Amino acid sequence: MREIQIGGLVSFTTIDYPGKLAAVLFLVGCPLRCTYCSNPHLITPHDGEYDPEKVFDWLKSRVGKLEGVVFSGGEALMQGDATIEYMQRVRDLGFAIGLHTNGFYPNVLSRALDTVDWVGLDYKATSRRYNELVGNDIAYKLMSESLDILIAANKSFEVRITLDPRYITKSDLIEIINDLHARGVKTVALQKYIPHFEDGQTPTTPSEREQFFNDSELREQITKLIPTVIWRG
Numbered sequence: 622m623r624e625i626q627i628g629g630l631v632s633f634t635t636i637d638y639p640g641k642l643a644a645v646l647f648l649v650g651c652p653l654r655c656t657y658c659s660n661p662h663l664i665t666p667h668d669g670e671y672d673p674e675k676v677f678d679w680l681k682s683r684v685g686k687l688e689g690v691v692f693s694g695g696e697a698l699m700q701g702d703a704t705i706e707y708m709q710r711v712r713d714l715g716f717a718i719g720l721h722t723n724g725f726y727p728n729v730l731s732r733a734l735d736t737v738d739w740v741g742l743d744y745k746a747t748s749r750r751y752n753e754l755v756g757n758d759i760a761y762k763l764m765s766e767s768l769d770i771l772i773a774a775n776k777s778f779e780v781r782i783t784l785d786p787r788y789i790t791k792s793d794l795i796e797i798i799n800d801l802h803a804r805g806v807k808t809v810a811l812q813k814y815i816p817h818f819e820d821g822q823t824p825t826t827p828s829e830r831e832q833f834f835n836d837s838e839l840r841e842q843i844t845k846l847i848p849t850v851i852w853r854g
């Protein structure tokens with residue numbers, strides 16, 4: 622049994638796994654360097670602060686009280702089969718398994734499909750601007766492969782787009798939505814950008830951050846193309 626590195630835990634959430642009361646485990650390590658990362662302490666691989674066996678024992682005590690466990694990060698799939706094995710153990714307790722992923726590991730995602738019940742996949746920007754935001758020039762291609770895998774598997778999933786006005790314009794958003802529409806994606810979550818760490822970066826104003834949410838024409842255009850649109854503001 623390979624040990625996974627867990628760097629954070631939320632014991633109860635109603636927003637991270639749609640429709641389920643869930644706990645969230647934040648796994649250590651991420652191959653990307655998003656400028657807006659809200660968990661920078663998780664990016665560099667290191668020994669996790671949480672003992673996986675103690676977390677597992679705690680999850681056992683939550684059986685019947687929680688419905689799901691979300692694996693987030695960092696990038697939960699960076700730890701490969703160690704993550705999948707731990708997910709399976711948690712699933713065997715009776716929990717539904719959620720996964721938040723940036724899509725950087727399509728091969729691991731393929732192997733995890735039978736163990737995961739629901740996926741939230743980040744689609745962070747247009748292909749042209751992906752590298753600028755995440756600091757990795759193959760990230761878009763890999764995310765796109767992961768999306769194809771989820772579509773082909775008919776998995777329950779949502780595509781999540783964080784609307785950082787420094788990296789997404791309204792026309793970029795429509796370009797992404799058109800791509801998702803063409804690929805038959807059914808659920809998209811549009812998330813308001815929250816400035817956690819803007820030190821040394823171009824700051825954003827509330828009206829820049831809210832422009833997507835306040836534009837009824839834009840909202841209508843998107844609603845016509847995607848069956849379920851969740852506005853997380």
Ligand code: SF4
Nearest residue numbers: 651653655658695723
């Ligand atoms: S993918 Fe997530 S954890 Fe990784 S750098 Fe980007 S925001 Fe941070």
